[in-house]
Amino acid sequence: MEQMTSRSNKKKVAVVGALNACFFAKRGFDVEVFETREDIRQAKIVKGRSINLALSHRGRQALKHVGMEEKIVSQGIPMHARMIHSQNGKQSPIPYGKKGQYILSVDRANLNKQLLTAAETYPNTKLNFDYKLQDWSAETGLMTFVRSDGLEEQIKADLIVGCDGAFSAIRKQFLRRSRFNYSQTYIPHGYMELTMPPINGEFAMKPNYLHIWPRNTFMMIALPNLDKTFTCTLFMPFEEFEKITTGNEVIEFFQKYFSDAIPLIGVDTLKRDYFRLPAQAMVSVKCTPYHIGDKCVLMGDAAHAVVPFYGQGMNAGFEDCIVFEEVMEQFNEDFSAVLPEYTRVRVPDDHAIADLAMYNYVEMRAHVNSRWFLFRKRVDNLLHFLMPKTIIPLYTMVTFTRTRYHECVERWQWQNKVINYGLLVSATGLVLGGSYLLIKNPPDINKLIIPAEKMWNRLMALRTP
Amino acid sequence: MEQMTSRSNKKKVAVVGALNACFFAKRGFDVEVFETREDIRQAKIVKGRSINLALSHRGRQALKHVGMEEKIVSQGIPMHARMIHSQNGKQSPIPYGKKGQYILSVDRANLNKQLLTAAETYPNTKLNFDYKLQDWSAETGLMTFVRSDGLEEQIKADLIVGCDGAFSAIRKQFLRRSRFNYSQTYIPHGYMELTMPPINGEFAMKPNYLHIWPRNTFMMIALPNLDKTFTCTLFMPFEEFEKITTGNEVIEFFQKYFSDAIPLIGVDTLKRDYFRLPAQAMVSVKCTPYHIGDKCVLMGDAAHAVVPFYGQGMNAGFEDCIVFEEVMEQFNEDFSAVLPEYTRVRVPDDHAIADLAMYNYVEMRAHVNSRWFLFRKRVDNLLHFLMPKTIIPLYTMVTFTRTRYHECVERWQWQNKVINYGLLVSATGLVLGGSYLLIKNPPDINKLIIPAEKMWNRLMALRTP
Numbered sequence: 001m002e003q004m005t006s007r008s009n010k011k012k013v014a015v016v017g018a019l020n021a022c023f024f025a026k027r028g029f030d031v032e033v034f035e036t037r038e039d040i041r042q043a044k045i046v047k048g049r050s051i052n053l054a055l056s057h058r059g060r061q062a063l064k065h066v067g068m069e070e071k072i073v074s075q076g077i078p079m080h081a082r083m084i085h086s087q088n089g090k091q092s093p094i095p096y097g098k099k100g101q102y103i104l105s106v107d108r109a110n111l112n113k114q115l116l117t118a119a120e121t122y123p124n125t126k127l128n129f130d131y132k133l134q135d136w137s138a139e140t141g142l143m144t145f146v147r148s149d150g151l152e153e154q155i156k157a158d159l160i161v162g163c164d165g166a167f168s169a170i171r172k173q174f175l176r177r178s179r180f181n182y183s184q185t186y187i188p189h190g191y192m193e194l195t196m197p198p199i200n201g202e203f204a205m206k207p208n209y210l211h212i213w214p215r216n217t218f219m220m221i222a223l224p225n226l227d228k229t230f231t232c233t234l235f236m237p238f239e240e241f242e243k244i245t246t247g248n249e250v251i252e253f254f255q256k257y258f259s260d261a262i263p264l265i266g267v268d269t270l271k272r273d274y275f276r277l278p279a280q281a282m283v284s285v286k287c288t289p290y291h292i293g294d295k296c297v298l299m300g301d302a303a304h305a306v307v308p309f310y311g312q313g314m315n316a317g318f319e320d321c322i323v324f325e326e327v328m329e330q331f332n333e334d335f336s337a338v339l340p341e342y343t344r345v346r347v348p349d350d351h352a353i354a355d356l357a358m359y360n361y362v363e364m365r366a367h368v369n370s371r372w373f374l375f376r377k378r379v380d381n382l383l384h385f386l387m388p389k390t391i392i393p394l395y396t397m398v399t400f401t402r403t404r405y406h407e408c409v410e411r412w413q414w415q416n417k418v419i420n421y422g423l424l425v426s427a428t429g430l431v432l433g434g435s436y437l438l439i440k441n442p443p444d445i446n447k448l449i450i451p452a453e454k455m456w457n458r459l460m461a462l463r464t465p
Numbered sequence: 466m467e468q469m470t471s472r473s474n475k476k477k478v479a480v481v482g483a484l485n486a487c488f489f490a491k492r493g494f495d496v497e498v499f500e501t502r503e504d505i506r507q508a509k510i511v512k513g514r515s516i517n518l519a520l521s522h523r524g525r526q527a528l529k530h531v532g533m534e535e536k537i538v539s540q541g542i543p544m545h546a547r548m549i550h551s552q553n554g555k556q557s558p559i560p561y562g563k564k565g566q567y568i569l570s571v572d573r574a575n576l577n578k579q580l581l582t583a584a585e586t587y588p589n590t591k592l593n594f595d596y597k598l599q600d601w602s603a604e605t606g607l608m609t610f611v612r613s614d615g616l617e618e619q620i621k622a623d624l625i626v627g628c629d630g631a632f633s634a635i636r637k638q639f640l641r642r643s644r645f646n647y648s649q650t651y652i653p654h655g656y657m658e659l660t661m662p663p664i665n666g667e668f669a670m671k672p673n674y675l676h677i678w679p680r681n682t683f684m685m686i687a688l689p690n691l692d693k694t695f696t697c698t699l700f701m702p703f704e705e706f707e708k709i710t711t712g713n714e715v716i717e718f719f720q721k722y723f724s725d726a727i728p729l730i731g732v733d734t735l736k737r738d739y740f741r742l743p744a745q746a747m748v749s750v751k752c753t754p755y756h757i758g759d760k761c762v763l764m765g766d767a768a769h770a771v772v773p774f775y776g777q778g779m780n781a782g783f784e785d786c787i788v789f790e791e792v793m794e795q796f797n798e799d800f801s802a803v804l805p806e807y808t809r810v811r812v813p814d815d816h817a818i819a820d821l822a823m824y825n826y827v828e829m830r831a832h833v834n835s836r837w838f839l840f841r842k843r844v845d846n847l848l849h850f851l852m853p854k855t856i857i858p859l860y861t862m863v864t865f866t867r868t869r870y871h872e873c874v875e876r877w878q879w880q881n882k883v884i885n886y887g888l889l890v891s892a893t894g895l896v897l898g899g900s901y902l903l904i905k906n907p908p909d910i911n912k913l914i915i916p917a918e919k920m921w922n923r924l925m926a927l928r929t930p
Contacts, residue, residue, distance in 0.1 A: 175640075175649075178746045183648035184640075281643045 010124070011333075014143060014155060016170075017163030017300060018115035022066040023321045024161070025122035027328070032126050032155060033119060034145065036164075039129045041113045051193065052223045052231055053111065054079075054210070054311030055104040056399045062318035065325065068118055072111060076104030077224045083209035089260040093209065094377065097396045098384075103210070103311060105223040133169050136160060138292035159335055160296040163317070166283055168302035174292065182287040187307055187361060189218070190238045190279030196265050198228035204264040205230060212364065213258050219365035220258055232265065235365065241279040247271030282307050286354050288347045291339035299324065304350035309360040312398060316353050319402070320346065352405040356398065379419060391415055475589070476798075479608060479620060481635075482628030482765060483580035487531040488786045489626070490587035492793070497591050497620060498584060499610065501629075504594045506578045516658065517688045517696055518576065519544075519675070519776030520569040521864045527783035530790065533583055537576060541569030542689045548674035554725040558674065559842065562861045563850075568675070568776060570688040598634050601625060603757035624800055625761045628782070631748055633767035639757065647752040652772055652826060654683070655703045655744030661730045663693035669729040670695060677829065678723050684830035685723055697730065700830065706744040712736030747772050751819050753812045756804035764789065769815035774825040777863060781818050784867070785811065817871040821863065844884060856880055 012030045015021050021033045037043075055076055063069040080102045081093040096103060119125050130148035137143075141157045162170030174180050196204050203224060205211055211222040211230070218236035225231060244250055250271055254262050262270065285305035291297045300317035323346050324338075331337040367373040383391035394412040397403045403411070477495040480486050486498045502508075520541055528534040545567045546558040561568060584590050595613035602608075606622045627635030639645045661669050668689060670676055676687040676695070683701035690696060709715055715736055719727050727735065750770035756762045765782035788811050789803075796802040832838040848856040857866075857880075862873040 179651045181650050183650075185646050185648075186644040 011158035012156070013159045013161060014141075014157035015161040015163065017161070018112065018119045019062065019066070019318060020161055020163055020299060020321055020324075021119040021125055021127075022068075022115070022122070023325055025119065025125045026066060027325075027333070028124065030124055031119075031122070032128060032157070033116075034131045034133070034143075035127070035129045036132055036169075037129065038148075039116070039127070040109060041116060051108060051191075051233065051308070052105050052225060053108050053314045054223070055106045056311065056315050058312075058319040058322075058402055059315040061402060062321050065322060066118065068114065072106060072114060073104060075110060075114075075226065076106040077226065078102040078104055078208055079210045079224070080208050081210075083206065083211045085211060085213045085258070085260060087215070087257065094374070095381075097393075097400050101396070101400050102208075103399060105210070105225070107225065136170070136173065136296075138173065138296045141295045158295065162296065162298045162302045163300040164302050166285055166301040166305035168298065170296070171287070171298055171302050174287070174298065177292065180287065180289070183285070184305075185284045187282050187284070187358075188237045189235050189361075190241055190281055191308075192234045192236075192241065192274070192277070192279045194232040194234065194265055194270065194273050196222060196230035196232055196261070197269070199264070201228070203228050203230070213261070214365045215257050216366045218257075220261070221364075222261075232261065236279070238279060238281075244274070247274075250274045284354050284358060286351055288351075289340075289343040290346065291343050294336035294339055297324075297339050297342060303346075304354055306354045306357040307361050308357070309364050310353065310357040310398065312353050312357060316350060316405070320350075322402075323349075349405040352409050353398070356394075356405070356409065376419075379423070380415075383419065391419070476623035477621070478624045478626060479606075479622035480626040480628065482626070483577065483584045484527065484531070484783060485626055485628055485764060485786055485789075486584040486590055487533075487580070487587070488790055490584065490590045491531060492790075492798070493589065495589050496584075496587070497593060497622065498581075499596045499598070499608075500592070500594045501597055501634075502594065503613075504581070504592070505574060506581060516573060516656075516698060516773070517570050517690060518573050518779045519688070520571045521776065521780050523777075523784040523787075523867055524780040526867060527786050530787060531583065533579065537571060537579060538569060540575060540579075540691065541571040542691065543567040543673055544570055544675045544689070545673050546675075548671065548676045550676060550678045550723070550725060552680070552722065559839070560846075562858070562865050566861070566865050567673075568864060570675070570690070572690065601635070601638065601761075603638065603761045606760045623760065627761065627763045627767045628765040629767050631750055631766040631770035633763065635761070636752070636763055636767050639752070639763065642757065645752065645754070648750070649770075650749045652747050652749070652823075653702045654700050654826075655706055655746055656773075657699045657701075657706065657739065657742070657744045659697040659699065659730055659735065659738050661687060661695035661697050661726070662734070664729070666693065668693050668695070678726070679830045680722050681831045683722075685726070686829075687726075697726065701744070703744060703746075709739070712739070715739045749819050749823060751816055753816075754805070754808040755811065756808050759801035759804055762789075762804050762807060768811075769819055771819045771822040772826050773822070774829050775818065775822040775863065777818050777822060781815060781870070785815075787867075788814075814870040817869075817874045818863070821859075821870070821874065841884075844888070845880075848884065856884070 010029045012032065013024045014032045014034060015024060016034055018033060021031050025031045055072065060069050060073065063072055079096070081095040084092050084094060086092070095101075116127065120127055128145075131145040131153070132147075134144045134146055134152070138160075141160060143155050143157060143160065145153050145155070147153055160170065162168055164170055175182060198204060205222065207224040207228075209224075213220040218234070218240060220232055220234045222230040222232040244253055248271075251262070251267060254270060265273075283305055284307050285301075285303075287298070287303065290299070290303050299320040301313065303320070304316065306313050306316065324342055327338050327342045327345065331341060363373075377393070380391065380393040384393055384396065392401075392411070392415075394408060394415075397408040397411065398405065475494045477497065478489045479497045479499060480489065481499055481501075483498060486496050490496045520537065525534050525538065528537050544561070546560040549557050549559060551557070560566075581592060585592055593610075596610040596618070597612075599609045599611055599617070603625075606625060608620050608622060608625065610618050610620070612618055625635065627633055629635055640647060663669060670687065672689040672693075674689075678685040683699070683705060685697055685699045687695040687697040709718055713736075716727070716732060719735060730738075748770055749772050750766070750768075752763070752768065755764070755768050764785040766778065768785070769781065771778050771781065789807055792803050792807045792810065796806060828838075842858070845856065845858040849858055849861065857876070859873060859877040859880075862868045862876065863870065868876070
């Protein structure tokens, strides 16, 4: 057993996850970062998921705390609105919020690299790569790793912070304990990434948008990258992916549903890239409690993997760091009080965002096609403009504030009741008022036929296509 | 590697769980039963949960298939009704179904022993005790065990049947696979068992009942045993258990809530037994799919642990055997077709009984105290008597038929709508009819005062206390 010498008088914290390392290092803890993989900054080929991420307020606030916000934001591409591509090729934008509010498309690999470099600048932090966790004890804080040279190394930590992703190795030991509630739910959809190259050195579509092709049971989205490509992601039930087995079937399928994207991706690229990798699964993980005793805590995807449809996965994980920081402040870094309190305050919010992401999984691909949905979005935005503190659209609360996720949901349900009731009252008022005027001044019936026909046509147009 | 020689030309099935062994042996398979523990028939002290089990129709049908029904039923104690103990000591029975319908209190350990002996009578079955599963492959069917002599043994099976309980070792490998949906939910209540000894060689309470002391947030139940004792089980939130720390506090608590049970259990026994073991946790497990490829399938508690409040845990597990048998018949023992079909037909039913058990967790300790609940139970029973094929109480469908669990739930929801609507219409009819009669023949107002007062008192008494 090789004992690490302490570089300070502070407690030792073992973490997976570079942002968390910065938070603990900033507080003066003696921090050891462990990565199962090699240092991605030196790696030739970056393996793993390449999806770009949507960074918004919560994530930015966490980056700001460790002085990284500006750097990361400057390397992201602002997206001010969704751009809806209808089946006939028509494009219509739906803004994310008020003027000046936007989310950012950032590169996952680049973000990881920047955070590792930031963590390394703290003298009380050590990065360990190629360390495979063999065993650990929640009672003693002793962790056993196998290093890249094949030797074992043991490290004793005062706190083990498991931010080791949706398939967390740390979480496995939680599962063996009594009274640990856990669920993992795979959705019936898989995803597949396709690259849309630049055209004449420029973005093939308008860059400052998150492009969406909603098609009810499935959909495609596209996010811009710094190299002027777009990463297109096709979300579809696995059995639909499996039905397409030849290049020609791919083109036929795109011809039918995403015809405007074919010339932009390119027929040959499309035929080839569709078969490069099988469709990937998406999982939603919820659990509670997040801690064992006073020595281990789960954070980020390890505690709450969410489906990617609200663009909040990374933001929720980064916000965990702020919430933990707040609880640390409140309880004076006493882990035996901090850990239970962290579970108590954070679980309801993480469960709420997991549910919201699942809800948006339906909304993004189906509701966006409904005129009633678009009408309600406009009403919400108008009311938000008129009463900015009373009516706040759900998306705005989630994306552009730090309102606790579970409070966003509660407030949204309340607002919906109020607005729907208001719309009902207004509609009734209009009908009653109109009837009264008609009775008082009966108009020439012949003059009514044409406006009535127009109104009827409008009404018909309002129905979901 | 030690290869087992095949005792027949049939495929080899490795199972945990003696009832399943009988089913496969009866079909002529070469069956190996593996138990982690020693042979409980030889064990001096039987460890593990000692709760007695409630056997009803589904479980009996499975036992019947392997010729074990009569034997097990003869060793059980019929319970025709719940016996509700109110806080003031009053006892009132609520029958489980029609006359002659009853559930059976059976001894878990004895049942296990009988089933092992039954499995052993098949020449194509071998029982292996003290075999600890180290590893297994869903692809090859190869299982590695460590035997009691410390040696490893490998066995290759054509089908691995995992009925290894709520904390299944087999299920762990399912969890590592993609697209396996899983949830484990611990309820906030724990349970504790207390023994009520016989009095003068006779049962201390009426034996042919399941005694219930419903107290809203907690409850106690008691089931009769063949040795004329009752096993009392106290269900209570963990934090309530923890509040009671001394023998005197136990007595105080019982004095307040279960005073009629104190003389029957005995003050000294109560003071001692309460601290014998800490309260035990209860978990509800749901998952899907139940199979991997054509070589492994989960059944019983390993596939669907339920909380014990519907008395269906064992019955659902035993019914799994019948359903599997039916699918085997349908697909001619072709595992590659049988396993997916078993998942398809059985998952919705197991999930339904898990939900129902969770629902009854509230009903048993709280609703049973409500007069509206008792009134509705009586209405349901009356309607069942009048229209035995149209209206069937939920409990009857679940306990005394083999109606698929998910169909029981659907039918119950439909019946509730119809009955509640019927009650509303009848009440309205009574009011209208009464008003009409009153207007036609206005009675002397003074004669109405006393009956009105009586009716008012009745109505008041109908409210939940």
